[in-house]
Amino acid sequence: MTPNSTKPKEFKDDFWKAKDIKFSFGEIIEDDSPVSEDKETFVGPTLKPSATDLRSWDMKLLERYPPFYAPFCDMCCLCTYGKCDLTGKKGACGIDIEAQQGRFALLTCCIGAAAHSAHSRHLLEYLIHKVGPDHPVDFGNNIDIEAPIIRTLIGKAPRTLGDIREAMSYMEEENLHLLSACHTGQEGNHLDFESKALHAGLMDHIGMEIGDISQITALNLPKGDPDTSLIELGIGSIDRDKPVILCIGHNVAPGSGIVDYLEDNDLEDDVEICGICCAAIDITRYNNRAKVVGPISKQLKFLRSGVADVVVVDEQCIRSDVLEEAQKTGTALIATTDKMCLGLPDRTNDEVDSILADILNKQIEGALILDPEKVGEVATKLSLSLSKSRKSLKTLPDMDEIQEEASNCTQCEWCVRVCPNNLPIMDAVSSAGKGDFDVVESLYNNDICYTCGRCEQECPEDIKIMDLMSKVGENNLKNQKFNIRAGRGPIQDVEVRRVGAPIVLGDIPGVIAFVGCTNYPNGGEEVAKMAEEFLKRNYIVVTSGCGAMSIGEYKDEEGKTLYEKYSGEFDARGLVNVGSCVSNSHISGVAIKIANIFAKKPLEGNFEVIADYILNRVGACGVAWGPYSQKAAAIASGVNRWGIPVVLGPHGSKYRRLYLGRPDKEDVWNLNDMRTGKVIKGEPAPEHLLFAAENREEATVAIAKNCLRPTDTNKGRQIKLNHYIDLNKKYFGVIPEDVYKYVRTDKDIPITYKNDVKEILERNNWEPRELVMEPSILDFPEEE
């Protein structure tokens, strides 16, 4: 128990003993909420838990899924003792490479959690400023449990925007403690670093939930509606003849300011507003006429095209050189938050006309405007003014010029070597130099090249490789029109009631969540294909952010996007776009709601019980195919702490830390059966908690396998094994040998594969196992 400012007062007398309380302890608090039927709420032992309060849970998780480290650097460079080489040696502070990796994981998660949560704090305070602290948090009749993470961790649901501050302050306090532990000479054990990293991940989830419920409630975004509008998506969907305002980033505030200004001034038809990254998603949740350019991989492509007259940047995942890029095409730039000021003069308190004049006359390179409403007016007026004069800048140099430049390629091959994916950039450039643009086009399509620009930076001939890429795309705009279903926000309670049983029993074979960036060659298509594979197989597919956009960029043979083919319901064969990055909280949220609504587990102060429930019973698996940033690490760590496994793409190996199970070690998988009090032989389900696959085929099989859970009924297990075997046959050509580990009794064997599986069972000296009733990795309750 670390002292915590915000523990409820009632706990004070038991301050140092709260650990003893266990979850049998029930503090009765009045709940006069209109949204809850219960008159009393039982409160568990971990209200506003500190890292050490949940440490025992983490140690249980980490015993099963020990951290696997792949150091990116052999040295530590964090203090001035160093740098120290940690290759088989301890540093000057005494740290070893293992603890150093854990420390880096913690630091990464703290930064990631800070990014989401500072964004959320900014939004919360802006929205309170806008609609008042008493604005109710109310998601309508279909959602009673509107903040499952806050409920679990804080012990109560916020009734108003102002109430949310309590959770926010808790998160901030915890993050400070966690970041502190990254300081030189603090934590020394890698497992304790991991425990803290998991806590940072959990803090990330509360931060995300705060952000999304704040904006849903204050900006009236969709409140769990499965049938939101289809939004236009793709570079080809942007009307280049209109003035174009491009929003990049994650914070809806300035985007909503622009939308409001356009509406208030009847300019909606005259100005094109579009976005990249989550800002795009959230603006389209606010106004369905806004358009989505695409995920982060489109950023440099679209900037270079010069189509945007004004770029409005808010925060997160924005190119650091966005100002320089904007200037290349005469695009005006407005920075709008404290997170990214870009050295621009702060014009927040100046008159609009004076700001406009200074930008248009190039007196200033751009402006920092911290007032979203003023951003709306300035951006709109700038776009109207600039769009005419910029006509010539909206097209790239013509193909001849491009070919001329490309012909300077000396084939030194360094572009290939510095490409994160060693793509055949050299071939693309040198063949373009000869007038053959096929290779460039193949790299452009599906974002096989996601235009990070390292090749261009390296090129000794200064060939503008990104211009080349962008130009080739411009020639093919008509094929770049897609759509995406607008982010719906949370899952409704009624949906949870409907699918709770089939998920826990295995009739719905799994819930797969495609989240995070798709910064992987062909990442968009690969994510979409995985989504399609599981949709066809009756899984529930959830998505958000760039993943949701990428899925929208894929069309089947009939030319339909998956959003057009599959409903947005949280049900088998549903393709559910929850929204932006911060909407990821609804994904852990729905798992929590299953425990609460379906299994009647009280949430308040009961983190461990809920996470244990999810780990053992909710067949969910997260997939982050091309994640690149600290946020993704934090999201995954939070998801993991809630008991949900995550499969990463190959670049995920560069996060340096995975949590891998050891299916060959039988004892690790034992389960405590809370019903019978017996220890039962378990199975590697889920097999890994955080896994990186080398390609889509491997990932697909791993995802299916990681949806297995000990509570599957025989029927449910048959269904799940059937998919696992199917997919394994498809991608590996054989029935997986480890299937014997997942067959508890004959009744688990999928009928289609009966004979083959029986052969495997025999070969592996299989014997039937007892089914577990209430599987848990928690300790049995102590005797009174």
Next chain:
Amino acid sequence: MTPNSTKPKEFKDDFWKAKDIKFSFGEIIEDDSPVSEDKETFVGPTLKPSATDLRSWDMKLLERYPPFYAPFCDMCCLCTYGKCDLTGKKGACGIDIEAQQGRFALLTCCIGAAAHSAHSRHLLEYLIHKVGPDHPVDFGNNIDIEAPIIRTLIGKAPRTLGDIREAMSYMEEENLHLLSACHTGQEGNHLDFESKALHAGLMDHIGMEIGDISQITALNLPKGDPDTSLIELGIGSIDRDKPVILCIGHNVAPGSGIVDYLEDNDLEDDVEICGICCAAIDITRYNNRAKVVGPISKQLKFLRSGVADVVVVDEQCIRSDVLEEAQKTGTALIATTDKMCLGLPDRTNDEVDSILADILNKQIEGALILDPEKVGEVATKLSLSLSKSRKSLKTLPDMDEIQEEASNCTQCEWCVRVCPNNLPIMDAVSSAGKGDFDVVESLYNNDICYTCGRCEQECPEDIKIMDLMSKVGENNLKNQKFNIRAGRGPIQDVEVRRVGAPIVLGDIPGVIAFVGCTNYPNGGEEVAKMAEEFLKRNYIVVTSGCGAMSIGEYKDEEGKTLYEKYSGEFDARGLVNVGSCVSNSHISGVAIKIANIFAKKPLEGNFEVIADYILNRVGACGVAWGPYSQKAAAIASGVNRWGIPVVLGPHGSKYRRLYLGRPDKEDVWNLNDMRTGKVIKGEPAPEHLLFAAENREEATVAIAKNCLRPTDTNKGRQIKLNHYIDLNKKYFGVIPEDVYKYVRTDKDIPITYKNDVKEILERNNWEPRELVMEPSILDFPEEE
């Protein structure tokens, strides 16, 4: 203006316009404090300022003192796009090397600020738990302005412990925003990163102030008494025949628990309690019978000696391998905070006897006990029990054995190459192998080797070089007895009244603060010599933490320590130990108090005015000779933002960022004279804001020079120039050529050096300059 949860409500209507208010705006709030005579307080524009609120100040500072970067690594490794080589190239996210360095500075400062502040939050909540939230914050009659940093930033003084939480929450919220900006794809401009780093530094100062005022008030530590006890210090001062409990770290809570237990059980004479690092300082502020082993550089030496029966670690600057080191000598280990759990079982809620039994029987490697009172009982009982059985472990192997091992040295020289200071370790070891221990001894003395242990880690022959070092010291214990004056906490208002004018006018030539670690070869002696040099010259010398300890380890020819020779008053020739790391807040605090008490500048909401006052008028200079950690970076950045320059030792170059002035660029030094409204030609005073010297001699001259300020009277300037010239002659052999820059009129010329200086003036075409009345780098107030 970034929305901020905690802006006062009254500001709401002007939420986005607060910037316009300027400091002429006066919101009148009632101040019914007994400590203030005024009935009304004028509140400036920046209450609870966000980073963007103070950005314009930062940009002014950074224009004068642009960041100077020395990258430690050419690559960025923070996201999975990378690693990216930034040598003349931008990374995949668009960042360049300059912004990356600023980003790293911000990250470093965030971590440093988190370390102090999370420590402070822990203490605050622990102390509130112990003495209640209503415990008054009252430092007695001599201190009315008891929290100058909180007053300035929050706008009011805390009356009770509970009141302090408001400042704490503000700090936590700000730190989250700042950390967020380190995320990939956020800030892109190096100056904006630096502005945020300066804000993080400021947050560090509020965090430190919270920690120290909380512990002073709740644990009744000295409240500004200049004449505190002399405390025994040094490895030789520890009574090895008694059971020994060693506390390492920074958080007084467990140490105070031990002291209380010893007192309550009349064991004070039976058990030796001592400490390393700031925990030592703070325990001796709590109980003057406790002893100080020494600064951080003693850690491995003393652990290896085996003298401690029990090691109690709390947080910060503790060797990560402390558990392994303790085990080598059979020392029991107790971890006591969430910051450092070391993988140990959490025994907080177990019976003392059961914990003791498990440790003594080696069932567990040590215990995590988060309850300070229980730590007191367990540590004491363990020490009593272990001290007898451990007799044989309290001495190192004998000299023969050590020589035998040393004789295996093959002279590969890698020990020298991996030594952070390339010390002659190889000579020391190989001559020890031949029975000659002189070189080892010379390295041991004055911590020329500060025992980081990298040589031992590298040695292919596995020679226990640190054992050798420790053993040689053991032979010479009697010379290792020193003393230190117990940390007094804040400076009294009456002292500020007395010295305010002489400081601002220059009669007292400067206030020099020696803070931070002394991890530099011979660092202890060098710091003490610098302190002595300035004490003799009538400067005020302030110190804290490891610096204060190192000063105590030095004796003059008469065998006296500087604490014995100089008084503890904040006055000319005073040697003021304020206390531990968190007491550093009193150093910026006293500068603030000079502006407030002497110059009657209102503090509340007036950060820029106060900092501008300090920069231009308070001739103070910080010195951090051997800093190594992120905390030191944060402290220095905070000090800098308050307008105080800092001189670092050579390892300071490894912080990768300095703030250097350009004395050759005249216009940079212009000043706005607020009295006359005129722009006046200024001078490079202070010349640099953050400077790293290559050796003590260079540093000494730089310190003297950096005490010059535009408000020096002619007399004051003469005094200061006299010292500057004196020291330059001493260490460089000549009168400094740049003295002409600091002579405004003939009256500034020190009489002793009149002719020489006049020659220099002539040579440099000097002409007299106007004296500035109210120098400022702020803009003139706008016309109404």
Next chain:
Amino acid sequence: MNDRVIPWQPTVIAGPKQALLATPETAKLMLRKSKRPLFVVGPYAKNEPLMGFIKDIAETWDLPIVTTADTFKSFNENGIESNYYGIVEITNLLKDPEWKGIRGEGPHDLVMFVGCIYYIASQGLSTLKHFAPHLKTLTICKYFHSNADASFPNMKDEEWEKYLEKMSEK
């Protein structure tokens, strides 16, 4: 600097420790010295000519093959025996000094990689560099891997194929 021994992706450089340059001769020496070598083969080996080389090398040296990603399928279809593991899974097993190895005969003392994605292999080799002191690592890709104990240099296809040919001559 010799361009052949700069990591193919230059930023993989991780510290003072660098792989030794391996020729077919030194690589074969390492195989000869090894008691229980393992051959880990990634998805770039799904096609010829690499698949054929691998088959020959494995036969020559009696190497058990672990295929990563979905490489197993092609190998299986071409009659090359292998076990499949994720690259991170096999790395995780290899770093355990108590793991009995693919054949259950005892821990491997040498692992030879080919055909994995460069950066994921670099990461795996880093894991083994730091956490598997009981194991030597060798890569025979046409890319220099500085995180390995020994690696072929950066090469063009033609030279590489000659190297691989030599590897199957005992």
Next chain:
Amino acid sequence: MNDRVIPWQPTVIAGPKQALLATPETAKLMLRKSKRPLFVVGPYAKNEPLMGFIKDIAETWDLPIVTTADTFKSFNENGIESNYYGIVEITNLLKDPEWKGIRGEGPHDLVMFVGCIYYIASQGLSTLKHFAPHLKTLTICKYFHSNADASFPNMKDEEWEKYLEKMSEK
């Protein structure tokens, strides 16, 4: 790896870019090519024999000397002319392409270091590597400095002194 071109403090290694190995001949070639070279000398040069070598080299090549730390005093006492700056100050000036140089004749295009504390010199060389593309850096210490453009290798005193002797032969 050749031990002579591993940074003397091995963890100074910072990325793919490494200094070229300089011999007295290549160092002299760099001096010869330079229009406005500068010689920066640190406190390890306060004593003989280094001071004498420096004097000779500076005279041979007509190099203006900047002394860092308190080196000025010894030099001054020994009649060697120099200007003193903190090592961070002179580095800061050197990275400004508009700074007119010690002699006010225009920006330096080559800076040669000797005698500074190894790690602070490494840091300064890193600054110049990244922020002074207009300037070449050369170190003639007996320690290899990977952050320089060119550096003498790691050497023992005897060899180093021979190198230094050669430096004063034009």
